[in-house]
Amino acid sequence: MLLEEVVLVDHEDNEIGFAEKLEAHRQGALHRAFSVMVWDSKGRLLLQRRQVDKYHSGGLWTNTCCGHPRPGETTLQAAARRLNEEMRVICPLTPIGTFTYRAELDAGLTEHEFVHVFRGTYDGVIAPDPVECDGYSWTSPDVIRKQVAAEPQCFSAWFKKYVEAEWPIAPPG
Template sequence: MQTESPLPVRDAEEQMVLVDADDRVIGTAGKLAVHRIGALHRAFSVVIWDRSGRQLIQKRARGKYHSGGLWTNACCGHPRPGEDIAAAALRRLEEEMGIACPLESLGTIHYRAELDGGLWEHELVHVFRGTYEGLVAPHPAEVENYCWARLENLRDSIAEDPKAFSVWFRQYVAAQWPMALAAPEG
């Protein structure tokens, strides 16, 4: 007999940082409650490139409480109350993909979008970018699969089957957010 993963419980109990439009902290609330009501909260998104100009993307584990089984950027998440955003991005990159590399902060992006299951994302996203070469060892409770892809192939794949990708990643690519989608120089 299989037992349920502890991740949904952790997700429901995890506290998120609520912010105003200027990224000033206005409180905290439970992760699941925040996504049910669509409250504006602080988040981060990590885009990883290799030296040949390919982006690391992951297929979210099907057991995730939203957007399970969808392709997306290397790592996303939420800082814990009092946690430095850059430190949170590094923590989740290791927890999700099993990798570590220096990250460059690229600024913030604001978006609101409907998710599956009646949930909402309403995030002020701190975007980070890094370059990584080496072994990728994703955590199976977080990531079902991963691959390295060229941006032009990602655009074609999203055009062919948009529902195979997370809503936020589709927005990143559609908006052609240069700060996240351009591979680092060098």
């Protein structure tokens, strides 16, 4: 597997360097990331279940797609690239804000991310890459809130923070 670098940032998202992705998560270093929320025309959010063998948070439900821009890549470019790679979805994405969080994960890792959040609308076929995703579900915001409250251990740390903040799990419009 090729080593992947992430962009280290300060608390205002100014680039301050690069680090190998796994090492950044071991150290809890603040780095740039993105999250994508894809909605259908019925107001349901596309959730994915992370592939069980992922290096962290395997088997947990989360937003449509997330990841890290590569050095020299914009967050929008990275979000569109990973959305296609993970879920085989291509749709226009709109930035809707940023979200900074820190969370302790499994395997002794720490997520400390300055996240750029994007929204898209899509009603086509979903054909996720099985290396990335073990399943998916189109789910309404009310059901998401109930599921996270009833079984928080089934959801990624960052997605629980989004739901707790009630942002950005609201359909467009």
